[in-house]
Structure formats: C-alpha cells, structure tokens
Amino acid sequence: MKFGIVTFPGSNCDYDAFHAVTEILGEEAVYLWHKDHDLQGSDVIILPGGFSYGDYLRAGAIARFSPIMQEVIAHAKSGAPVIGICNGFQIACEAGLLPGALMRNSSLQFVSAEVGIRVETADTLFTNLYEVGEVLRVPVAHGEGRFVATEDVLDGLEGDGRVIFRYADAHGNITADANPNGAERNIAGISARAATCWE
Amino acid sequence: MAKFRIAVHITPRKGLLDPQGKAVGDALRTLGFKAVKDVHVGRYIIVETDAYDAIAAEETVTEMCRKLLANPVTEDFDIESAVPA
Numbered sequence: 001m002k003f004g005i006v007t008f009p010g011s012n013c014d015y016d017a018f019h020a021v022t023e024i025l026g027e028e029a030v031y032l033w034h035k036d037h038d039l040q041g042s043d044v045i046i047l048p049g050g051f052s053y054g055d056y057l058r059a060g061a062i063a064r065f066s067p068i069m070q071e072v073i074a075h076a077k078s079g080a081p082v083i084g085i086c087n088g089f090q091i092a093c094e095a096g097l098l099p100g101a102l103m104r105n106s107s108l109q110f111v112s113a114e115v116g117i118r119v120e121t122a123d124t125l126f127t128n129l130y131e132v133g134e135v136l137r138v139p140v141a142h143g144e145g146r147f148v149a150t151e152d153v154l155d156g157l158e159g160d161g162r163v164i165f166r167y168a169d170a171h172g173n174i175t176a177d178a179n180p181n182g183a184e185r186n187i188a189g190i191s192a193r194a195a196t197c198w199e
Numbered sequence: 200m201a202k203f204r205i206a207v208h209i210t211p212r213k214g215l216l217d218p219q220g221k222a223v224g225d226a227l228r229t230l231g232f233k234a235v236k237d238v239h240v241g242r243y244i245i246v247e248t249d250a251y252d253a254i255a256a257e258e259t260v261t262e263m264c265r266k267l268l269a270n271p272v273t274e275d276f277d278i279e280s281a282v283p284a
Contacts, residue, residue, distance in 0.1 A: 101272040106218045
C-alpha cells in the first residue's frame with residue numbers, strides 16, 4: 001500500500017508521518033508537494049501536523065486552497081482513505097471533509113503534553129487493531145484543538161458512531177481534567193460519513 | 200470598473216465559548232474597568248477590489264467571507280459599505 005504525505009509550507013510532522021509509514025508499518029511512502037496536482041498513485045493520503053501557511057487567518061484555512069487539496073478532496077469523496085492529524089485535522093475541517101471546526105484552546109494556552117485518548121470505535125480502517133475502551137497515550141502539541149460543532153452535528157456524530165477518540169484519564173473516564181483543550185464532549189478524533197477520514 | 204475598499208468585521212459566533220474575549224474582559228476588570236460586561240475579540244480585514252459599483256463590490260466581499268474569510272461554523276461576519284479607494 002502506498003501512502004502520500006502532503007507537505008504544505010509550514011508542515012513539520014511530514015517527516016514523522018514518513019517515518020511511521022516506512023519504518024513502523026513497512027509500507028511505501030512519498031511526499032506530495034502542496035503545489036502539485038498529482039497524488040502519484042497513493043492509496044492513502046496523510047495530511048500531517050504543523051503550521052501550514054503560518055496558521056494565517058485560521059489554522060488550516062489557507063492550506064485548504066492548495067492545488068493538491070483538489071485531488072485530496074476528490075480522493076476522499078471517491079471513498080479512498082485520507083487521514084488528517086493535528087493541523088491535518090484542522091485542514092480537513094476547513095475543507096469540509098469533516099464537520100465542525102477547531103478553535104482556540106479554552107485555557108488560551110498552547111498545550112504540549114502526553115494525553116490519554118479512549119478508543120470509541122474499532123470499526124474504521126485506522127483503528128481496527130485497537131479495542132473499544134482501550135486508552136492510548138499520545139503526544140499532543142496544539143493551540144487550536146478545541147473541537148466544536150452544533151449540538152445537532154455532535155448528536156449526529158455520536159449517533160452514527162463517528163466519534164473515534166475521546167480524551168480520557170488513565171482509567172478511561174471521560175473527565176474535564178483529561179480534556180486538554182475544552183473540546184466538546186471530549187472529542188479528539190472523528191470520521192467522515194464514509195469512515196475514511198479522521199484526526 | 201472602479202476600485203473600492205470594504206472593511207470586514209469577523210467575530211466569534213455568539214453563544215460559543217470565546218476564551219480570548221473572556222481573558223481580555225477579565226484583564227480590563229482587573230485594570231479597574233469594573234463596568235465591563237462582555238468582550239469579544241475578532242478580526243478586522245480590509246479588502247480593496249475592482250468592481251462595477253459599490254453593490255457589486257459588497258456582494259463579492261460577502262462571497263469572500265462565506266468562502267474563506269470567516270469560518271461558517273464558528274464565526275459571524277459583518278461588512279461595511281464599500282467606499283471608493
């Protein structure tokens with residue numbers, strides 16, 4: 001399987017993604033430049049973390065209009081997998097691939113920490129080796145990670161099983177203290193309707 | 200075609216938690232401005248554009264707000280009348 005990792009001006013986790021794909025998964029990976037129109041035959045697209053376009057206007061708002069994003073959006077709409085991590089999650093929301101938006105952390109502080117996230121569904125391409133209820137320890141570093149959406153959208157995400165991860169303590173309890181950014185309902189990761197796109 | 204300038208105000212959607220506005224409000228009260236009820240921090244954007252007339256310029260900028268300048272999930276926008284630039 002071939003992974004295409006998009007590099008925007010300001011991306012800084014594209015090398016991490018490349019390392020994870022090639023060294024951990026042992027799969028093929030290529031970098032895709034934001035000005036290109038060619039996904040180079042990639043099966044899976046990764047929108048990596050970073051500060052694309054310096055977070056100007058809003059995080060992810062400008063990256064969404066990069067030439068490569070036309071192909072990425074078409075790829076996602078065809079049902080093929082796209083993963084947005086960190087800034088990639090912000091870009092996916094701005095591009096309309098995912099509902100909602102990511103706003104300034106409620107603490108107003110940039111959070112760089114290891115946090116717990118509880119697996120809410122194993123029924124996706126990216127979480128099917130986890131068990132529901134399992135708590136993962138993952139590093140986060142963000143200033144705008146507070147997921148928000150209207151109550152209707154939040155209810156819809158939960159009703160459809162599209163909430164993939166929630167911030168949780170070590171025992172899997174969903175608490176305000178375990179929420180690093182004030183995200184609605186402790187949401188840390190969601191999927192698109194076709195379950196191919198997530199944080 | 201003539202050149203117009205339009206100012207755009209973008210503010211956090213009412214009802215959504217606005218931690219930045221709250222922090223600024225708290226600081227103002229600490230400074231002694233005890234009467235401050237609410238503060239919201241947004242963005243002020245000035246767009247200069249060519250258009251046939253002021254109405255066309257305002258329509259174009261409204262479209263810009265919908266597509267890029269404001270996030271439809273979290274922000275409200277308000278545009279001022281177009282003035283010749």
